[in-house]
Amino acid sequence: MVEQIIVKSVEEALSRLSERKYIIYAGGTDLIVQNRTVSEAPIPFKNPVLYCANLKELKYVKEGDDYLYIGAMTTLSELLTYESVPKLLKEAIEQMASPAIRNIATLAGNLGNASPAGDSLVPLYTLNALIKCQSVKASRLIPIQDFFVGLKKTALTDSEMITEIIIPKNRFKSTMYRKVGTRKADALSKVSFAGAYSIVHDKICDFRISIGAVNVTVVRRFDIEAKLIGKTIEQAQKMKNQIISLYLSSIKPINDQRSNIEYRTQVTKNLISAFMDTLD
């Protein structure tokens, strides 16, 4: 059996991480599933485990003037109780897993797991979230789109852990979140979508779309969004087909037992179209 350590402080966690490779264990809802066996034997982790779920220091939601700060060990259920947590993120969390799972699972775990179907990632992309990665030596603030570097790959090094998720305070005119799954509870996404926009003097001044489960990482295209900035709603809606085809060129959905390419493509199209129809 591998070494399993219940850390008492962030400091201890970081110093252990500086010594060797550990598996960081938060809610364990991904880790247990990924490492389960059929027999009743202990979970056969491949590396020593740092059990961090009860680090009180990392269980918080704090509001600053411009940012919201979420401690890495705050559970999904706890996040739902804070008024300050943005609606887009709450809508995503409400549809993740089921109550029992949400009572122990964390946002950091969803990020650390780096699944293309990770549901919180999609609103966090749209919200321009920053991921705080800390090691004994330093702390880095990584914009979410740079945190994910490939299929199930993050920018995190072995000596770092996520300690905080930072969300800029945004005031959107309107947002739209959609998760398309097989059933209402305990079902991973076939496609998910988080859109947001703002309008000043009848012109679009902010336009964001993130799409999940249609590529190895969440699709967010700043270049496409830029084309709509400064446009009136009427102008934007005229560009709808062009915008949709630009997005379609950056998705790469797959066939799996949950869904297929044809469906994921069509639904992506329909959701972008539906979101653009809501502009007003």
Added chain:
Amino acid sequence: MKTVNKSFPSVDGKGIMMGRVAFTDDYALQNSLIVKILRSPHPYAKIKNIDASKALALAGVECVLTHKDFPRIPFTRAGQGYPEPSPHDKFILDEFVRYIGDEVAVVAATSNDICEEALSLIDVEYEVMDPVLNFEEAIDSSHILHPEPEIHEMFPIGFEPLRNIAASYHMHIGDVELSLKESDVVIQQSFYTQAQQHTALEPHTVNAQMDYQDRLVLYSSTQTPFHVRRILSQTLGIPLSKIRVIKPRVGGGFGGKQALHGEMFVSYITYKTKKPSKIVFTRKEVFESSYTRHPMRLDIKLGADKDGTLKAIDCYVLSDTGAYGEHALTVFMVAGSKVLPLYNKVDSVRFHGHVVYTNHTPAGAFRGYGAIQGNYALESAVDMLCRKLHMDPIEFRQKNMMKENETSPIFAIMGEGTEGTAMNMESCKLDYCVKRGKELINWDSIYPHKNVSREKIRSVGMAIAMQGSGIPYIDMGSAIIKLNDDGFYNLLIGATDIGQGSDTILAQIAAEELMTSLDKVIVYSSDTDLTPFDTGAYASSTTFISGNAVLKAAKKMKGLLIEEASKVLKCNVTETDFDGFTFKNTVNDEIINLRDLSNRLTYNEDQKQLVADSSYVGHKSPPPFMAGFIEILIDRETGEIEIENYVSVVDCGTPLNPKLAQGQVEGGIVQGLGMALYENVIISSKGKNITSDFLNYKVPTRMEIKKLVTEFAESYESSGPFGAKSVGEIGIDTPPAALANAIENALGVRMTELPMTPEKIIRALKAKEKRQ
């Protein structure tokens, strides 16, 4: 009525919830050997050699069994009456494996871990063969699943193993081709239904021990304890008198536990080693290596006149029984016999088809038992026909469907594997069910659909259904009632409570007839040593068959009591009144109460034990009927469906326990919706089940259905106990067709393949757009 038609809580519910010792594995002895099965990684292979020496050398391993340890006796695990309508095409272990998950070898060891390790140490040399994975290509394929000469049918079922045909059948009434030619409007469509999993929460579980009389005692999570005893004796050569099978509380069956799965192995091991042993299937084994529902292709043709008179039904069915032919013929036949009589006014009907072997997990009994597949096809086709006729689908059904006191010639022709039994519908409130359901779902204000928002559409759809109540002249149930001092009774029944509540309603029947309260009837069921025979919990038979046996026994007991009381009261039996508690001499008003009478019979005077017994075989199988109505919200952008409401109006005769009956109906509705919406066994191109856990095989959760409305029609079936018919299966039949009809009413696309996933809906919408 005092006790029946009342919603008593089930007699075992509270104890189970408090965690009392109740289920099969609770009764396993602490020192039981753990039994595990080595399973085939190939869909089809010949075992060339098994080297178990390394496993046997492991400390704690008791034995490793292979096909060489068992006599070569073909049998069927189906768990049916004898002779079975299923072919004897299975050996306890064989030198061929025919699906991924089939049994290769069996290990018994002192712990789980040792067992697992031993499994990994067994070296098996396989000669891998080409499998048959597409059931539409199975007949006359060059790859034959069952070339072995010993296998056979028990009576003619159209068994042609060398053509990969497990069973086949043909029947017709009138000239279908001619009727179709003469019809003004004809529709033709093929429908596909998928493999569904039972997903009972308690996995297949059985344990064995030798008792102090050197008899084999089994605790088994089974639906058929008496069949289990018989089949064990037939296959292992253990005398029937040396076997006792006890069925404790069971955590769900749905047909999956009608068959035998681990029973042969633990029995063999315990009988041979004299040590207790047990097996508990892993969830993966339940998924891969127990049973599924038979996948089918149903080719339907309907013909009608312009005025909406249905004239002809033509139905060919191809059914996939997987590696073994368990329930092959009977499930297939029920797809016709418990569906086609719904439209009894047609000129001609034809029903025929084949049940084929493939290298899939075997299919077996499953709630609905073919009727859900047949219902989906027929009730979908009826709506398609109505569309072509420009006729309201409810009006069409009201015109063409079965009514009270009518019959169908199909009843006499089609039974379960054999000829059927003619009968009139003495109770059939289908008319009321349709009318009431239409009101409850608000049909007129929604049909065919209402646009709710840019992407959401609200629509309704419906279907009608029937089932049976036991198998006439085959299914037998029996009961013994024993009077105790103090004036309470024991009710001993072979009937098998698997969570559906049969112990409760059978006790209610006895209490009603004996005019006593429910707590005075102590039920004990399903123990081959202590209770009388019963075929088991299947074919919607318990309420009707076992219930009639209980009622007859209770009547007898009442007669015995009055006889004894009249002796005490010194009058004729006709002069003795009994109200359940007190006997009265109506001539002189002298009384004696039941308690005093039973104490007297036990201890004081004219001592004797009063016991009454009876048994019952049905002479008909009165069908329950229902109308199912669904209201959905469908998202045309994503193809997602939300179930807003499901209305069931059911004619099951007298609901003996309305709460339990409602539970049966609604459980069936949700399980049927699972099949309609997304439950699906997905098999890879290599023949592997890739949905063998609850993360990948989705069943509906509590969140899925917003509202279920269930009502019972006022109905009385004179042949049933206190007017009751069955209610265990009928609920599952309507959801697939009702949903398919609602989808067409919303979007104008016809879903002809289950499950009706958003992927298929979006694809159909795209195809429709292209056509326009």
